[in-house]
Amino acid sequence: MQRTSTRGRMALAATAAASTVALLAACSGPAGDAGSDADYAPPASDLQAELTYAFWDASQQAAIEANLEEFNAQYPNIKVNLDVTPWGDYWTKIQTQASSDTLPDLFWLNGPNFQLYASNGKVAPITTLVDGGYIDTADYPSALVDLYNLDGVQYGVPKDFDTIGLWYNTALFAAAGVDEPTADWTWDDVSAAGEQISTALADQGVYGVAGGMDGQTTYYNTIFQAGGEVITADGTSGYADEATQKGLQFWADLIASGASPSMQQLTDTPADQWFTSGKLAMYYGGSWFRGAIGGSDVEADVQVAPLPRGEKQATVIHGVANVVSANSKNKQAARALQVFLASKEAQQQQGEVGSIIPAFTGTQSSFVGSLPGVNLQVFLDAVDYAVPLPVSKNSAAWNAFEAELLPEAFSGDRSVADVTVDLAQQMDDALAKER
């Protein structure tokens, strides 16, 4: 509308250009020194420091605060500030902080993201903590310890873990006149029971069993049970493998037979909601699902069994780890806290106060007793045959391809073989970029 003076515009452009140059100059400096890791020794009890501890699950804050009280009894002058960010924003925030070398001193990392941070030198190894005997990796499930090991270097140990089980609704089994699942069920038993229940209770809109797009609770498990793999040992996609395809076909068949709601129905209403509202008889769910049962409509009718076998027995296992930032200014204090949180006492306390399964072997009994009458021991026994959650340096990239392509196979729009060939190729491209 109003003509701006040319001189004004020039001045603006010059300012903008100058600041851009300044910023680029700031960005192009060498990546922060990963920090040499001096031998660890417990700091003096009067060490003065202020730490930030970042995590995403607000429901665990009470347990963490209880932990910190014990920690401060040992180190009264180390002040720990808690920084809780909801899951959805946590990774964006952490990634930004990592880019500017302002990561919290101690923070939660999960399997799918671990390698990205470790390979870029953003987290400190715990080698000297293990060598010095302050953390013994043998105290934790080995499949999970491996999750936080990259190229032979250990960066953390799990603070808790989760496995998958078959949650079921005893009332719906009774109403349909079908025998309840047992520990030696196979895929065929699930398919048969699922179909029977869907047919018998169709007028109530009840389904026998549900698939879904969450690999950790559904198709990863059946892929491993069929003897397949998601990522091979040499770092390529396992999706084109015949056994892997069999593990996916299981879900396509359940949907095709009507034992499971369709992909569209499961997109609108996720499987866990079908289950907690009493419209689903069997749900493949994690140990963390315990939290959703208390207070739900189905609370009184819930029971749990081990995952049914395919060619063999298998479940995905995953756990969160506390890691120290490689650039922490208070590394000594942060490592003292890392060691403390990995201790038996701290983990025992986590189990008693929180809702998670502590990772330290022998501290899990409090979890088992937390839903009286429900056989939660299933989730602990599952550790024996557990397989780590498949991850790579940039898991998010190929997770997106799974989410995009697999529904076409599950819904029957395209054959499993067709879809997996495409998926394997896209995933291989993504994996190749990581190297």
Add this chain to the structure above:
Amino acid sequence: MSSAPARLRPARATRRGGAEAQARRRDGAWPWLFVLPLLIGIATFYLWPILQTFYFSFTEWGVFGGTTWTGIDNYARLVVDPKLYQSIGNTLLYTAIVLLGIPIAVVLATLLNTPGLRFAAVYRVLFFLPYIAMPTAVAMVWRIIFNGDFGVLNWVLSLVGIDGPYWTSTPGVALVAVAIVGLWSSLGFAIIVLGAGLKAIPPEYYEAAELDGASAWRRFTSITVPLLTPSIFFVTVVTTISSFQLFDLLYAILGSSNPIVPKSMSLVYFFYREGFTLGDKGYAAAIAMVILAIIGMATLVQFRLQRKWVVND
């Protein structure tokens, strides 16, 4: 105060380019000083990021920063990416549907402006509420309404014997469903702007028309609509720009794990997915530049066309 000695010394004041010129120079600097904070703000928060993004669109961006110059690689990849054209198509379809709300808003605003209408303020608030509601909250409510098995919409449709689709999980249908929500939630803003435009039309025009025996419809088409065109133009431009920036509604209604998302992406969702889900930030920067160009062009075209239909007295 400082001007007092100047008056006492006429010799200096009469010198060419003396105090007068000095005063002019001061006049020249002062306004700039007042707008400086704004200019700094614009430079920092708009120009700088745009220039940066432009630079980054020629690079490949490491996960934790550190960029490699790759020339026009990102753009070369972009022009042959079918997802670009699909997301442009989806964005245009969405925009077209949302723009259908403007004629509706014109009619509603006229009705709300009827002299003697009771509870006019209440209606205005009711229409405006969706606009100020958080998009996420709006989306959550509509997700429940759209639910294929347990949703209100399909229940109502079933009463009249229609078997409703799975609104948010059927390709093609989902985008229309999101656009309906977009239309609904932008109605309030349009009504308020158009309402202000209506208030500016002198009542004498209507009185004269009424004396001449013009019908209500005739008054609407011959007085209201033409004199409202500047407001309609403004609302159209603003709605188009905001529709081209569709992200939050789509993200919140469809959900990030919805398998049909890749087929129903808007341009900004495409940008988000490449940059933040797949971690390809240089490529995402190139997409952002394309979005900027498209919005710029659309706005330019609208300003050009304005001369043909907007009545400026």
